[in-house]
Amino acid sequence: MQKLAILDELKEYVRELGVDLFGVADLIPVREFIKAQGGEYVSSFPRAISLGIRLLDSVVDELYNHDDIVTLASYRGLYTSVNAALDRAALLLGKRIQNLGFKAYPIQASQIVDPVRLEGVFSHKLAANLAGLGWIGKSCLLVTPEYGPRVRFATILTDAPLEAGKPIENRCGICRRCVEICPPKAFTGEKFNPKDSREVRFKAKLCEEYTESRVRIFGDINCGLCVYICPYGNKRG
16 A cells, blocks of 8 residues: 555544544654653654644633633543543554554553653654644644644554654744743743753743642643643634
8 A cells, every 4th residue: 555545544534533633753863862762662663643632612711710620620621531532543543554564552642651850751742743733832832723732642653654744833933921821930931942951941840840739629630821822722812
């Protein structure tokens, strides 16, 4: 089966599973970065398929109610449901790829393997960025042209010979809304540079400590203000 035929088949399949965004990333140029985070086996795959499901605007639009328990309970439920839908889609697509005779290694939507650096085995944002689905914003979130950061992602690593996309330009410009709204001031406002460590842009520990301070009242969920405020995807203006 030719590359384009495989790609079209996989795209159509995931659309039926409720996936909104689909892209393919070439991982070969960033193999050493992936190896440092996820190890030898994870870095051995030449391609990654990035799957994205958008969040519901009716829930995200209410996150300005930052201390409302009903709002945050709804956001937590949405977050959990979308993660589960992504994990299922990644599993089923992985099986489809395997049936075509190629390797498939799904990476769950929400996964932390390093509790100190708060990192997973693989960066979903890296795959989505390389696939051309969006850019890394000043919030360190993947910002898509269509939905802004109102998207959750999962990834499938594979050796299937799929044509990869290309990164798109950063469109944040001078906007600092996510930086200014962040309660613990976890964002520095620095523009994304792949040569910089994440700490140059994002103080993850500050975000974690702020979230933990609210867990007893609101449950284990990020406040979501950086998702809410981004002008990309925010139809309220």
